[in-house]
Amino acid sequence: MIDLRSDTVTLPDAGMRAAMAAAPVGDDQFGEDPSVNALQEQLADLLGHEAALWLPTGTMANQVALRVLTQPGDDVVVAPESHSVWHETGASAANAGVQFTVAGSAGRFTADDLQAATKPTGHMILPPTTLVQIENTHNRAGGVAWSAAEVRPVLAKAKELGLAAYCDGARLWNAAVATGTPESELADGFDLVAVAFSKGLGAPAGSALAGSADLIRRALRYRRMFGGAMRQAGILAAAASYALANRERLHEDHANAATLAETLQPVAGVSVRPHDSNIVVFDLDEAGPDAATVVQRAAAEGVAVLAFAPRTVRAVTHLGVTASDCQAAAQVLAAASAG
Ligand SMILES: *Cc1c(COP(=O)(O)O)cnc(C)c1O
Secondary structure (H helix, E strand, O other): OEEOOOHHHOOOOHHHHHHHHHOOOOOHHHOOOHHHHHHHHHHHHHHOOOEEEEEOOHHHHHHHHHHHHOOOOOEEEEOOOOHHHHOOOOHHHHHHOOEEEEOOEOOEOOHHHHHHHOOOOOOOOOOOEEEEEEEOOEHHHHOEOOOHHHHHHHHHHHHHHOOEEEEEEOOHHHHHHHHOOOHHHHHOOOOEEEEEOOOOOOOOOOEEEEEOHHHHHHHHHHHHHOOOOOOOOHHHHHHHHHHHHOHHHHHHHHHHHHHHHHHHOOOOOEEEOOOOOOEEEEEEOOOOOOHHHHHHHHHHOOEEOEEEEOOEEEEEOOOOOOHHHHHHHHHHHHHHHOO
């Protein structure tokens, strides 16, 4: 099976397993896991923030960030189909008690969009907008990568409006490769930035938040509150460090995704969403097969993809699929999506 359902299906290789086996560990809740500490320091440096905090999942990173940066009842501005809204089983409402306002389209919004979506604080009726959240890359929009030039004016507007800023950078590594920008530049100006290791680079688990020492101290409390404080997590942190060292290879995934997109785009009835990185999302018009049919037809030919909506399919490239796998998969998906 050529598995393009998600980049989370990647597996640790022998080198990563060796790094995990050799990792020095300790009790991370006493701050005594050398591998976690080293990863956190590396990340703070890499992302250009004062401090970083290990978390077991990206969903928890998003939830902790919302708790740190908002109060219950607050309004958070996001792009359409953001992960926090669609993929976290209502966690943001349950854990932080926030509501979302959607701005922009296709994974992005502008400073003007942000201004239009923002409600004032201290109003008798309106919910106070206190946070802007950027997802980079944006998953459901199709792996859309925000450039630093797109982020900067939005964050300047946020500052002017008195909003905090959060980056869900589960795939910030992909955004850095796609835009040719260092991660620190894409992470600049946010109060908190999340990154994940469990996507296309083979690590079994792990995410992190980076920000000021003060915000990370507050995040530490909510990590414990949400049940995410771990003990000898260094075994996982070692896998994360190993993954990080190999992130340059993500450009191969992007090239493979471009192959998929270029093969699918000309198929009648298919429209491929804008894509910059390792995710290809395509919509199927009413005249042709629906997403479930495409998934089923592709599976019968040895290609696994996900139905994202009744007429929307997602394919994701990663460490576990080669260029020739993706060329073959592109032909299968094109045939499955036709008529
Ligand atoms: C995968 C992902 C997350 C976190 O997911 P987990 O499965 O909880 O690690 C968060 N945001 C985005 C955009 C993602 O794609």
